[in-house]
Amino acid sequence: MPEPDFQFTEISKFSPETFGEPGMRTFRINADSASSNALIWVEKEQLSELCESMNQLINEVKLDQNSDTFPPIEKEAPGLSKLEFKTNRIAFGYDENSKMFLIDVYDPQSISEETTLRIWINSIQLEAFINKGLEIVSAGRPKCELCKKPINPEGHSCEYKNGHSKDPII
Numbered sequence: 001m002p003e004p005d006f007q008f009t010e011i012s013k014f015s016p017e018t019f020g021e022p023g024m025r026t027f028r029i030n031a032d033s034a035s036s037n038a039l040i041w042v043e044k045e046q047l048s049e050l051c052e053s054m055n056q057l058i059n060e061v062k063l064d065q066n067s068d069t070f071p072p073i074e075k076e077a078p079g080l081s082k083l084e085f086k087t088n089r090i091a092f093g094y095d096e097n098s099k100m101f102l103i104d105v106y107d108p109q110s111i112s113e114e115t116t117l118r119i120w121i122n123s124i125q126l127e128a129f130i131n132k133g134l135e136i137v138s139a140g141r142p143k144c145e146l147c148k149k150p151i152n153p154e155g156h157s158c159e160y161k162n163g164h165s166k167d168p169i170i
């Protein structure tokens with residue numbers, strides 16, 4: 001199996017950020033690992049889809065909150081690695097062996113054909129990312145307690161609710 005160009009396995013920060021005025025906002029993922037940092041610029045739709053898909057995955061994976069994680073720290077990127085790029089492709093999944101979630105991001109400008117950066121995070125870090133990401137993309141709209149999607153003024157049809165009710169959930 002080809003290895004990613006860089007891997008972040010000692011994450012101390014994994015956080016979505018936004019800058020700029022409403023309608024003109026830009027979005028990025030800011031990740032600190034050991035002595036390294038990555039700034040990964042994304043489109044709002046990418047961040048939104050990523051958070052929703054991650055939310056589904058975290059609900060599917062039967063997690064024991066107390067179980068230990070086993071990050072492959074021997075794969076950590078060389079010290080003081082600094083990455084910054086706008087990604088065109090993000091993939092993610094759950095690794096049964098390490099009990100960790102993986103996020104693979106690609107730099108379209110990279111000469112390598114492999115994943116540019118693989119980020120290893122635990123479920124607590126993932127949940128914090130999802131919550132903040134959904135909050136950022138919905139920009140203040142209230143969030144459904146069940147599916148965590150923003151509730152539109154005209155109501156909300158929740159995929160987690162029987163009958164796909166159109167009634168607003170307060």
Ligand SMILES: [Zn+2]
Nearest residue numbers: 144146147158
């Ligand atoms: Zn809902």
